[in-house]
Amino acid sequence: MPSSLSPSHHNFRPLEDFLPQNGAYQLLPFRFVRFDTTRYLLSNFVGEHCLVESETLHELVSKTLRPSSAGYSALKSRHFFFESGETSALHLLATKYRTKQAPLAEFTSLHMIVPTIRCNTSCVYCQVSHKSSTDQSCDMTEEAADRALDFMFRSPSSHLKLEFQGGEPLLNFAMVRYIVERTRQLEKQTGREVSIVICSNLSLISEEILQFCKKYHVDFSTSLDGPRDLHNHNRPSAEFDSYERTLAGITRVREALGICAISALMTTTQASLSRPREIVDEYVGQDFKSIFLRPINPYGFASRAGAITHYSTTEWIEFYKTALDYIIDLNIRGIIIREAYAALLLRRILTPYGTGYVDLQSPAGIGISAILFNHDGNVYASDESRMLAEMGDPHFRLGNLLTDSYENMMLSDVLIDTLTETMTEGVPGCSDCGFQPYCGSDPVRHYRLQGDIVGFKPTSEFCQRHMALFRHIIGILDGGSAAADVLKGWMY
Numbered sequence: 001m002p003s004s005l006s007p008s009h010h011n012f013r014p015l016e017d018f019l020p021q022n023g024a025y026q027l028l029p030f031r032f033v034r035f036d037t038t039r040y041l042l043s044n045f046v047g048e049h050c051l052v053e054s055e056t057l058h059e060l061v062s063k064t065l066r067p068s069s070a071g072y073s074a075l076k077s078r079h080f081f082f083e084s085g086e087t088s089a090l091h092l093l094a095t096k097y098r099t100k101q102a103p104l105a106e107f108t109s110l111h112m113i114v115p116t117i118r119c120n121t122s123c124v125y126c127q128v129s130h131k132s133s134t135d136q137s138c139d140m141t142e143e144a145a146d147r148a149l150d151f152m153f154r155s156p157s158s159h160l161k162l163e164f165q166g167g168e169p170l171l172n173f174a175m176v177r178y179i180v181e182r183t184r185q186l187e188k189q190t191g192r193e194v195s196i197v198i199c200s201n202l203s204l205i206s207e208e209i210l211q212f213c214k215k216y217h218v219d220f221s222t223s224l225d226g227p228r229d230l231h232n233h234n235r236p237s238a239e240f241d242s243y244e245r246t247l248a249g250i251t252r253v254r255e256a257l258g259i260c261a262i263s264a265l266m267t268t269t270q271a272s273l274s275r276p277r278e279i280v281d282e283y284v285g286q287d288f289k290s291i292f293l294r295p296i297n298p299y300g301f302a303s304r305a306g307a308i309t310h311y312s313t314t315e316w317i318e319f320y321k322t323a324l325d326y327i328i329d330l331n332i333r334g335i336i337i338r339e340a341y342a343a344l345l346l347r348r349i350l351t352p353y354g355t356g357y358v359d360l361q362s363p364a365g366i367g368i369s370a371i372l373f374n375h376d377g378n379v380y381a382s383d384e385s386r387m388l389a390e391m392g393d394p395h396f397r398l399g400n401l402l403t404d405s406y407e408n409m410m411l412s413d414v415l416i417d418t419l420t421e422t423m424t425e426g427v428p429g430c431s432d433c434g435f436q437p438y439c440g441s442d443p444v445r446h447y448r449l450q451g452d453i454v455g456f457k458p459t460s461e462f463c464q465r466h467m468a469l470f471r472h473i474i475g476i477l478d479g480g481s482a483a484a485d486v487l488k489g490w491m492y
C-alpha cells in the first residue's frame, strides 16, 4: 500500500512552478563595458556591478535569462532587473541613489588657504610660481583671511576642513596662527567644528609651532617622495637636506601630536618610475600606514620643465599597478599599509557613499567640494585652478574675497557652466561607460590638456588612467583571493 506522502500521491506542485518564468522581469537602467576577452562589466546608476559572460548579457537584455541560471539571482539582487509586480527593488534602488547623491547637498567641505607662496625648496614639479623665502610681498593680509573664514562658515557642509597650502605655509606662521585662532573662535560662536591641516615640508617645525598645533588640534600633511636620493632629487633645497628635514619633522610631529597627526603623499616623477617597491619600502620604514601614489600634475614648473612629457600615462599605470600589487603582498604578509587612491576607488566601487574627492564626482567637485583662497584674495575653484592661473590662464578664478560676494562667486558663470557640463551621466564617452558610477570629471586637467572642460575621452589621459585602475582593482576583487580581502579592508 503506498504511503500517503509518496511523490505520486502528494498535492505539492514542483518547485519550478513557483519560480518566475523566463522573461517575466523588467530591466532597470544599466551600463556595460567589455572587461576582458569573454566578460562584460555591468554597472547600474548606484554603482552595483556584475561581471558576466557575454552570453549572459545577451540573455539578460533579450529577456531569456533562466531563473535557474547562476547569473539570475546575482543580477536580480544587484538591481539590474526586477520581477513583475515587485516594487521593493525600486524603493531600495531609490534609497541607494539618494545616499549616493547626498554629498551634493553637503556642498563645499574642503577650504584651502594659501597664507604665502614663499618657499624654501625648489621641487622639480612645483606648480606655483613660488617666491623666495624672504619676499613678504606675497603674504596674505588679515582682511583677506577674515573674508576667507566668513566664506568658509557660509558653507552648509557638516564636515568643514581647512587646509593650509603654499608655498610653504610655515614661512608665514603668523598668518597661520591668526587664521587658526580665529577659526576656533568662530567654531564657538557658530557651534560648528573644523578640522585643520597644514601641508608643509616640515623644514621649519619648531617647539613653538608644535605646542600651538597641540593646543589648537592642528594636524600635518607632508610630501615624502621615496628614499633619500629620490626625495632630494624631486624636492631639492639650497638651504638644507630636504629628506633629513622632512624625516626629522615627521618624528617631531609624531612625538608632540601623536602618530596619526601626520600623513604623507608622494608625487611620481620620471625618476620614480623604476622604483615603486623602494618608494613603498620607504613609507613602511617610516611607519606610515598609508601612501598616496599620485601622478604628476600638468601645471606650472612641472610642465615647463618638460617633466610631464618624460613619462606616458601607460608608464605611470605600470608603476602604480606594480606598487599596488606590492602593497597588497605586504599586507598579506602582515605588514599593514594602505594605498589611499585605491581606498577611494574601492569606496566608490563597493559602497553607495561618496568620497568627497574632487576628481571622483559627478558633477565635478571643483568649487562645491573644495575651494581655494589665494594669498592675494583670489578665489579659485580648486588648487589646480590656481596652478593654471599661475601659468597665466585664470579661467577658473571665481572672484576675489575683497571685492566679490559669496553669492557672486558660487553662482559665477564659470562655476555653474562647469558643473552643468561635467555631469558624467550625460557626458559623451562617459554616459555609456560601465565605469561611470565610479568615475568623475577633471575639468581643469581636461581644459589644460585638451582645451575643453569636458574632454575627448578616447584620447584623455584621465580616462585612460581611471579605466586602467578600475579594471585592475575590480579584477583583483573578482579573484576572491587574499588580495581581494586586503582591498576590502581598505574601505572607509
Ligand code: SF4
Pocket: 424, 429, 430, 431, 433, 434, 435, 436, 439, 440, 457, 462, 463, 464, 466, 467
Ligand atoms: S572618464 Fe573614461 S573611465 Fe571615466 S566614466 Fe568617462 S569614459 Fe568611463
